[in-house]
Amino acid sequence: MTERCDLLITNVHAATMDPSVSGAYGAVEDAAVAITGGRIVWLGPRRELPHCAADHNIDGEGGWLTPGLIDCHTHLVYGGHRASEFARRLGGESYTEVALSGGGILSTVRATRAASAEQLYRAAEPRLRALLAEGVTTVEIKSGYGLDLDTELKQLRTARRLSQHYPVAITTTCLAAHALPPEYEGRADEYIDLVCEEILPAVAREQLADAVDMFCESIAFSVRQCQRVIDCARGLDLPVKVHAEQLSRSGATAMAAGASALSVDHVEYISDEDVAAMAASGTVAVLLPGAYYTLRETQRPPVETLRAAGVCMALSTDLNPGSCPIASLRLMMNMGCNLFGLTPAEALAGVTRSAARALGMCCSRGALRPGLRADMVLWPMDTPDQLAYEIGALQPAQIFFGGRDVTAG
Numbered sequence: 068m069t070e071r072c073d074l075l076i077t078n079v080h081a082a083t084m085d086p087s088v089s090g091a092y093g094a095v096e097d098a099a100v101a102i103t104g105g106r107i108v109w110l111g112p113r114r115e116l117p118h119c120a121a122d123h124n125i126d127g128e129g130g131w132l133t134p135g136l137i138d139c140h141t142h143l144v145y146g147g148h149r150a151s152e153f154a155r156r157l158g159g160e161s162y163t164e165v166a167l168s169g170g171g172i173l174s175t176v177r178a179t180r181a182a183s184a185e186q187l188y189r190a191a192e193p194r195l196r197a198l199l200a201e202g203v204t205t206v207e208i209k210s211g212y213g214l215d216l217d218t219e220l221k222q223l224r225t226a227r228r229l230s231q232h233y234p235v236a237i238t239t240t241c242l243a244a245h246a247l248p249p250e251y252e253g254r255a256d257e258y259i260d261l262v263c264e265e266i267l268p269a270v271a272r273e274q275l276a277d278a279v280d281m282f283c284e285s286i287a288f289s290v291r292q293c294q295r296v297i298d299c300a301r302g303l304d305l306p307v308k309v310h311a312e313q314l315s316r317s318g319a320t321a322m323a324a325g326a327s328a329l330s331v332d333h334v335e336y337i338s339d340e341d342v343a344a345m346a347a348s349g350t351v352a353v354l355l356p357g358a359y360y361t362l363r364e365t366q367r368p369p370v371e372t373l374r375a376a377g378v379c380m381a382l383s384t385d386l387n388p389g390s391c392p393i394a395s396l397r398l399m400m401n402m403g404c405n406l407f408g409l410t411p412a413e414a415l416a417g418v419t420r421s422a423a424r425a426l427g428m429c430c431s432r433g434a435l436r437p438g439l440r441a442d443m444v445l446w447p448m449d450t451p452d453q454l455a456y457e458i459g460a461l462q463p464a465q466i467f468f469g470g471r472d473v474t475a476g
């Protein structure tokens with residue numbers, strides 16, 4: 068390290084989430100962290116800190132520094148809301164029944180097509196702000212409520228525009244294969260032709276997506292149709308992610324692992340063979356306890372099997388108007404522990420290191436170590452276990468985005 072740095076944080080403990088540092092959180096107690104040019108340049112025990120003159124010094128007041136949180140699976144750009152379906156489901160109808168009667172994803176498609184780009188942007192802002200207030204510094208946003216070329220592009224452009232106005236890195240994913248649009252009723256293969264021949268090539272030309280996603284389920288697309296979307300994405304040099312095995316087992320996980328997918332998301336119904344395939348391919352399992360909770364599902368993802376196989380487990384909100392209208396990644400950490408059996412350390416890894424990997428970004432973020440972006444959150448807490456344990460009162464003391472203090476007002 069050079070003798071000067073932009074920022075030096077001391078009187079702090081670091082939950083580095085770096086697997087090369089021993090202990091559940093990769094903890095460094097009584098640490099010092101030096102930042103220059105938006106990146107961490109030194110991190111270690113304060114007593115080992117080389118002489119460093121900093122432009123700014125921060126006293127962490129004995130709190131804990133964690134990596135900025137990463138929400139790796141959201142659908143937060145959409146029109147309208149589905150509060151009436153919430154009431155119907157409370158009355159006993161299932162998510163699938165609501166979807167088959169013209170509600171579900173298709174009701175959001177109608178509202179999103181009708182909304183202007185400006186209306187979509189204004190509607191998305193409070194959802195994004197809620198995540199940022201909790202210390203989220205990277206968010207993935209999917210399209211998939213357009214299901215036609217113009218609206219898919221409108222959603223993705225809106226997502227990109229958010230990153231120009233808020234201190235957050237936004238990655239975008241094209242989810243045109245989310246549901247069958249009504250005008251293609253009974254012609255799913257023809258809609259997949261549209262996705263592969265028009266929508267994805269246009270999205271790639273405009274560089275509007277960092278990945279391609281699809282929903283493989285009885286109410287969406289078959290394994291064979293999803294394989295076509297994967298082949299198309301690979302032809303465009305875009306990595307893939309798959310919504311799979313949420314409501315039933317389709318076999319999509321094995322297909323996704325065979326294509327070296329970044330992640331398979333939901334995974335409630337995966338088999339032991341699916342888990343082995345994910346372990347072999349290094350595909351991340353993204354757990355979405357908010358959707359499980361909202362839909363009052365009873366089939367838990369096999370966390371013990373995933374853990375034993377060494378599959379990386381990320382946690383995310385799945386923030387969307389139907390199955391998870393909950394803009395709180397911290398609550399997902401709590402649910403990941405209470406509903407799915409994660410440890411508090413696994414929950415924090417799930418929204419940092421593993422979430423970065425689910426986005427193909429683990430070379431730049433998701434942990435605290437020299438060389439990575441200085442996306443960090445300072446928490447006034449005694450132990451990182453509090454992050455999954457406490458909801459509401461425990462708030463970030465300071466949030467850093469690329470080394471810049473972006474703590475809200």
Ligand SMILES: [Zn+2]
Pocket residue numbers: 140142310385387
């Ligand atoms: Zn989703």
